[in-house]
Amino acid sequence: MAGLWLDRALGLVAPQAALRRVLARQSLDRLTRGYDGAAKGRRTDGWRAPGSSADAEIAVAGALLRDRMRDLVRNNPHAAKAVSVLVNNIVGSGIMPRAASGDDRLDKATDALWQDWSARCDADGQLDFYGLQTLACRQMVEAGEVLLRRRPRRAGDGLPVPLQIQLVEADLLDAGRNGDLADGGRIVQGIEFDPLGRRRAYWLNAQHPGDAVVSLRRRLDSAAVPAAEVAHIYEKQRAQVRGVPWGTPVMRALRDLDDWTQAELVRKKTEACVVGIVLGADEGEQGIAPSVVDADGHRVEQFEPGLIAYARGGKDIRFNQPATTAGVAEWLRAQLHIIAAGFRMPYELLTGDLSQVNYSSIRAGLVEFRRLIEAAQWQLVIPMLCQPAWDWFTTQAWAAGRLPRPDIPVEWSPPRFEAVDPLKDAMADLLAMRSGTMTLAQAISRQGHNPEAVLTEIAAMNARLDALGLVLDSDPRRVTKTGVIQAGETAANQD
8 A cells, every 4th residue: 555655646647657556566567466486475484596607606615516426426326326327328338429520541540540649648557538537527527627638749658649638637727817918818716718718727736735735836826828738627517617417416315315224224233232121230230231340440331133131120020122114215315306407317226126127128227328418428428528539549649640631520439228129129120220220330330339440341251151151141030050151052042
């Protein structure tokens, strides 16, 4: 009523202002009625929803999120399993490249050189390129981000290509460097941008800030590394410069589940300690248990399995009856469903529990997960990790005189998905090739192999079989135990 009176009074003095006020109130009413999430009231009290940018949120919480997620992976089996499932599906045995310049001779030479170099590309000298892929993917999922640094080597170091790659954890990125630069650029959490917003440099510490032993021979402050020398791998969910752990939405759920499990275990162990209570003991036998004292003579109160406790009054013995907790399995399954959803994977992959699924449901459940994996492969790992490494390799090989050009196109083959029913999947691929919707090279790539290498091997095998008077039975309608038929048999006989 007060608002209506004010509107009328204002309309007499300033009609335009009164009109704007009425229209604003009507818009607010429509917004409140249209979006329950924007409503204010008792149900939404305490709902904190700041309008800060992604970089502002990550600057405050990024390091703590990273540390807590690592602690969960170290100590919580469900967190460790979730990270392993994601890494094994995204990278698996490795996302493999093959040169695709169109020149067979150049492609074969490039692939052979890559094969030699990738086995010794790790700056730490322990992993090959595919091992670096696995480690980098693990850091991307667990810590939210990871850096790869290009490390040129001398020609006399004995490498096929004078280049190695160093994996740098996100902790070495100097997040304390922020501010504007004199040339119009800026630094955001240790990443330097030019005036056009392009990444120009990464400010990296020479030593991990969490090392137990600090080496005084290393720089105590960060140094700028050109952005062309660094590959930054992380998932962009907003317009942000750094990433967060993939398990961030369910960190509290993982912690609460861990605490509940420990509390439930302690409760059960405590119930199992006291077996019986003897009522009506003699005066000299009264007490909870035989007295135990420490070195200072203080009594130590303790429970032990099979303990018999004595109490005053009556002449009877009563045995402990541990309470049963109903619905524990259902509650635990519901919590694990929440955790699996937070990691964007099926519950069955997180827990290994297949008791609630059948053949059709598990196949349907894997479809969406495989789409997520393919998106992570083609939108994150390949453009952010694999392609920069390939470009570094070809450029350095060209500079060293090992390749005739520095810009050789490449095609990538992610690891295949294991078939739930291999025969049905193979028949589906065969029908797709016969209908012209898939090429043989695409079908081979889906299996995680290099098509050129496979076709070359098949041709060599066919030549050997032809010399022996045998051919492979390629007719899917006729499969023999040996897998081969006599070359003299006709197509009609095969039918």
